[in-house]
Amino acid sequence: MGSNQSIGIVEPKTAVLGDLRLDNGSILSPTVVAYETYGTLSPNKDNAILICHALSGDAHAAGFHSESEKRPGWWDEYIGPGKAFDTNQYFVISSNVIGGCKGSSGPMSINPVSGKPYGSSFPFVSIKDMVAAQKLLVESFGIQRLLCVAGGSMGGMQALQWSISYPDVLENCIILASSAEHSAMQIAFNEVGRQAILSDPNWNNGLYEDSATPRKGLALARMMGHITYLSDHKMREKFGRKPPIGNLLNSDFAVGSYLIYQGESFVDRFDANSYIYVTKALDHFSLGKGQELTKALSPAQCRFLVVSYSSDWLYPPSQSREIVKSLEASDKRVFYVELTTNEGHDSFLLPNQRQEDVIRGFLNMPVNE
Amino acid sequence: MGSNQSIGIVEPKTAVLGDLRLDNGSILSPTVVAYETYGTLSPNKDNAILICHALSGDAHAAGFHSESEKRPGWWDEYIGPGKAFDTNQYFVISSNVIGGCKGSSGPMSINPVSGKPYGSSFPFVSIKDMVAAQKLLVESFGIQRLLCVAGGSMGGMQALQWSISYPDVLENCIILASSAEHSAMQIAFNEVGRQAILSDPNWNNGLYEDSATPRKGLALARMMGHITYLSDHKMREKFGRKPPIGNLLNSDFAVGSYLIYQGESFVDRFDANSYIYVTKALDHFSLGKGQELTKALSPAQCRFLVVSYSSDWLYPPSQSREIVKSLEASDKRVFYVELTTNEGHDSFLLPNQRQEDVIRGFLNMPVNE
Structure with a gap:
């Protein structure tokens, strides 16, 4: 990678913003957004980049919260001094989505009426709503134009939504490993996840x-x-048919004990209601396909970079090409790269010199190219 | 298809066979095998074909149990008068695997010691054990040689195991949509299924x-x-992003309500312990790969037909080619076909003129070709 330097210690922040009318008509009041920033906002506020996270991500995209934190933020490989999102040049904003459970308004927030957490009484939140909350956050800095909005997977959906919700705000849009709408199979996997939560005797209708x-x-x-x-490929390489390490977990195979461990550790850091809300936001996001998608994307004015990954079978390259095709159909400026990787959908999160070069090159390109 | 004629009404039968020493050293006594037969055994008993079923299958492969049965056996498209497994020519035997829950010895069988169902105290059963029980059944007919053993998915593993467990019994072996061993990803999907059962408060350690x-x-x-x-592809075609039919099931999408329905109806016809036993048999089946697989398959004397399906991402064509490569490496007679289908792993179960032609052609080919 271009630089191994981290942005260092970063401070998690929370913005209490104005009321937000959600897609479904409910009013979210107040709109709380957890966020972090990296780098310095220029005097004329023209160097801001917004980073959007995926399903289980949070605002902590780069740096460390303390000297003792073991792992940096989730995209530390790409955000920092000299990195693709170069904090020597850019003011990078990363925020947690509403509906989530990492500090922004969501099912774990206290309902001012009842004095208790909303739980499943929190209103349905769409990708468009997540983006609207981010817009409030960006405005709170006095920023009128964003140099770029970037994200992978659900973050890519947010970036795409930004380009049409606020076309005059955006200069560039980076969409990685994403889709303009979920296929039946993508919905199906999320649905089984939701049903697993609903089947848990502790579910209690989300209360x-x-x-x-x-x-x-x-x-x-x-x-x-x-x-x-x-x-x-990655699973063969990492686990193959190896037996589990130790005999603590209830599986005959390493891949089983790994998954059990991943499941166990996830529940310590994520809320079941938020899992349902956020996967529903993913499944309901739909800009259509073909002409419908072309029409949906027609308001966009920014330049696009779309990246897909050869080994990503969850968000296959064909879904990225669908976006590219529709953008090209209405003469948008769009660059498309399919990266050859072995890591599946997670590829966009992992170190990749080529991905770094592609993002850096796109951001450094003169605007009219 | 070549013929739409069904074999008609068939009678489910049960054979109480001798003791069986299982792979893990336990003795299964008695060995009970549920089975059906279609067609007539020739006087010199040289026209018998054994059909092996997949994970959730049973002995009911063709025909109807009664006039009022709505759907015929699971492979009725391929077994019957004039069909690929032509019951005018062949005596077709289909049996339920041990470890299952469709009439053969398994966790639901009564433990003669306790007078109660074995549940999770039933011994571990391997694919090799399933095949050994089938051998007892075949012997009970006085059959010395099988014209063919055929199966898809787990049935293909059984067919492959037959070729090396009893090389002098088998003339032909048909392996569809199968594998010589599960990859980490195949194990992973089964593992999550097992964990779902283990997480159910009614699990009670299988008792x-x-x-x-x-x-x-x-x-x-x-x-x-x-x-x-x-x-x-199939899911896009069948469900796309359509809403659920009616509002009875807890999903926003047709694909979700379909899966919920599939789950609900499955529990009425399958036992949770058997699900664990049979998926473990699948995951533990391992003839290796490369030279190891070549060595494992070296005892085989039969002729092989291996079929894979372009849209099968669970048992991808590469796993079939691995078997073919190893068979070729030790000069076995092997034919390989990759069928172009849209239906995924289920392809081998569905009507397909090309599959019918390939099976028929293989069976009709003079033995030395």
Whole structure:
């Protein structure tokens, strides 16, 4: 990679923003957004880049919260001094989606009326709503134009939505490993995850207590999801048919004990209601395909970079090409790259010199190219 | 298809056979095997074909149990008068695997010691053990040589195991949509299914009562499995992003309500313990790969037909080619066909003129070709 330097210690922040009218008509009040920033906003506020996270991500995209934190933010490989999103040049904003459980308004927020967490009484949140909350955050900095919005997977959907919700705000849009709408198979995997949560005896229609959360259901949802983020190749390489390490976990195979561990550790850091809300936002996001998609994307004015990954079977390159085709059909400026990788859908999160070069090259290109 | 004629009414039968020493050293006594036969055994007993079923299959491969049965056996398209496995020519035997729950010895059998169902105290059963029980059944007819053993998916593993367990019994072996061993990803999907059952509060270490079975866990396992049996293409075609029919089931999408229905109906016809036993048999089946596989297959004397399906991402064509490569490496007689289909792993179960022609052609070919 171009640089191994980290942005260093970063401070998690929370913005309490104005009311937000959601897609479904409900009013979210207040709109709370957890965020982090990296780099310095230029005096004329023209160097801001917004980073959007995927399903289980959060605002902590780069750097460390403390000296003792073991792992940096989820995209530290790409955000920092000298990196693709170069914090020596850009002011990078990363925020947590509403509907999530990492500090932004969501099912775990306290309902001011009842004084208790919303749980499943939190209103349905769409990708468009997530983006609208981010817009409030960006405005709170006095920023009128974003140099770029970038994200992978669900983050890519947000970036795409930005380009049409606020076409005059965006200069560039980077969409990695994403889709203009979920296929039946993508919905199906999410649905089984949701059903696993709903099947948990602690589910209680989403009104569970802290003392008895639907851990087992959420762990199952994560285990299954995790398979879809990897590739056959990667799993062969990493686990093959090896037996489990130790004999602590209830599986005959290494891949089984790994998934059980992933499920168990996920429930300590994620909320079951948020899992349902966010996967529903993913499944309901639909800009259509073909002419319908071309029409949906027609308001966009920015330049696009679309990246897909050869080993990604969950968000296959064909879905990225569908976006590219529709953008080209209405003469948008669009660059498309399919990267050859072995890591499946997770590829966009992992170190990749070529991905770094592609993002850097796109951002450094004169605007009219 | 060549013929739409069904074999008609067939009678489910049960054979109580001798003791069987299982792979793990336990003795199964008695060995009970549920089976059906179609066609007539020739006087010199040289026209018998054994059909092996997949994970959730049973002995009912063709015909109807009664006039009122709505759907015929699972491979009725291929077994019957004038069909690929032509019951005018062949005596077709189809049996239920041991470890299953469709009449053969398995976790639902009564343990003669306790007078109660074995449940999870039933011994571990391997693919080799399933085949050994089938051998006892075949012997009970006085059959010395089988014209063919054929099966898809887990049935293909059984057919492959037959070729090396009893090389002097087999003339032909047909292996469809199968593998010489599960990859990490195949194990992973089964593992999540097992974990779903183990997470069900009714699981009780496999010692559940009829009145409270781990239905929810088993339904989840089936829902997830079902996704892997289909293809992205087939799901787009069948469901796309359509809303559910009616509003009875807890999903926003047709594909979700379909999977919920599949899960619900599966628990009425399958046992959770058997699901665990049979998926473990699948995951533990391992003839190796490359030279190891070549060595494992070296005892085989029969002729092979190996068929894979272009849209099968669960048992991808590469796994079939691995078998073919190893058979060729030790100069076995092997024919390989990759059929172009859209239906995913389930392809081998569905009507396909080309598959019918390939099977028929293989069976009709003079033995030395």
